[in-house]
Amino acid sequence: MSVALITGASMGLGEEFARQLAARRMDLLLVARSEDRLQALATELVRKHQIKAHVLACDLSREGAPQQVLQAVTEKKLKVSWLINNAGFGLIGPLERMDANRVREMISLNVSALVELTQLMLPVLRMVGDARVINVASTAAFQPIPQFNVYAATKVFVLHFSEALSEELCGTSIRVLCLCPGPTPTQFHVAAGIDARLFNQGQTARQVVRMGILGSDKGRTVVVCQRVWTNLLIRLAPRIVVRKVAGMIGKLMVNRSMKP
Template identity: 50%
Template structure:
């Protein structure tokens, strides 16, 4: 049986990867779920499995977050179903890499819509309700790319820098009003991200991890009301060293690392 008083988490990009892992770990905590993504079949399969395993309600909202009115549609669907959201997990996102002039402008536009616009719009949709209830949480997924400009990932790294700075600002605004805001800044994770971006060379550090420990670290950071978390010792060290160097130097060093994505596949 489901508990009608369960808190509810809305997770974007929930059909696979980190999103599906967030859903699984939050369901194990007893949270009801709202799963948002484009892949209807995978969402329904995940919702059915988690509902059976954990006795929670898992609602499916099929929505392409690249559409200009995506957040409004999600908000309308929540109202229609009588659902309130206690935790927003803005996980959906994708990247592009390569020489800027060779990347599709339409693809980069969609990247901005998903990584930035939908994230902000969904926060606008759901934060007022949290404030009215006096509690809630927002967990935004950025990247280690947020800590420095990344040549050949120019738009992607800029979107993740936006996510981190936006989240830090919101956290400061709402920390005394019952709202927790935490940012997850992972390194390379074994997900479909690298299929979408088109090359595993996009994992420029080469050190992959799996979704389970990354999500576990993110939820632990949210529990402790931390501003952000960068799972993995090497990732954390690099993230904390980057701001202590000049931006031009950091960018030049980053270019030496990221240029490998331009090399032909072996």
């Protein structure tokens, strides 16, 4: 049976990908740092859907981690046909006040690990008839966001990388999709340091993941989980206006998150 490799599968959107792909009777390779959570999810989904689920506890922000994932795939002889690059986190606040090590970790996880894992997995994906890559970016990819500066920049990287890769692989058996969720209630706010209430009005993780999987089935390259008019405004407004408005929203997020 074909296998979906999902990074950041211990909670949030990654967990939801695992649930929806298991329901399609795909085997799973679940990757994140929290082994106990991964194991509990794997046990539940194996029981529920009669699939196989493998677990790899691994810090993807560390050098050599993507190679460790490939090694697990090779040793277990897994026929990976879906690669879901979902693991990622954000940090809110002015750059000057951010912990430099956390910033490095964020760039390493959101950007470097995603690129390296994709590059390592392409030869594996080429061996199956219908292969998919889903890279999770964000609606933050569509504008610079003061106070969410580095995170938004990592996500525009993911967006451009995915679109370019999709073109590079056009005509092959591998489809690439970039999924851009808006604020979604998961545990994202914890690492980011943002008030959880700011995530309560968006789509649910289930809706976001369903949009991603359906979008990939339809052969789409980018799926944006955001109101159409917001999208249009961002595209049509002068860049300085977009920047200023994003800056005001960034400040509001910081102020709101600092309240008790």
